[in-house]
Amino acid sequence: MTTAYDKASEAARALLTAFDEIQLAEMCAAQSARIRRVRLLHREEYGGCAECTHESMVSWPCRTIRAVDGEQPDA
Known part of the structure; x- marks a missing residue:
């Protein structure tokens, strides 16, 4: 049976082993x-x-909000 831990990324697993729940x-x-x-x-x-x-209109959502929302930035 696959657990959530098994599906976690290496970075997530590193955090889980390095910190306690409160941290x-x-x-x-x-x-x-x-x-x-x-x-x-x-x-x-x-x-x-x-x-x-x-001075010029930057449409919303701007690149920053799109990045926060998980969109990959334009090359």
């Missing part, structure tokens, strides 16, 4: 807070990104 929970909470701060900066405003748009 992992604290890391996840900190990461979630960072992502929230990025999303607050790069919010949709009048069809563009509030952070990226300066």
Whole structure:
């Protein structure tokens, strides 16, 4: 029977063996807070990104939000 641990990436397995549950929970909470701060900066405003748009409109979702959402960046 395959477990979730068996399906985990090598990086995830390394974290699981290096940290206890409290440390992992604290890391996840900190990461979630960072992502929230990025999303607050790069919010949709009048069809563009509030952070990226300066003189010319940068459509929303901007490259940063697309990257946070898991989209691969353009080459």
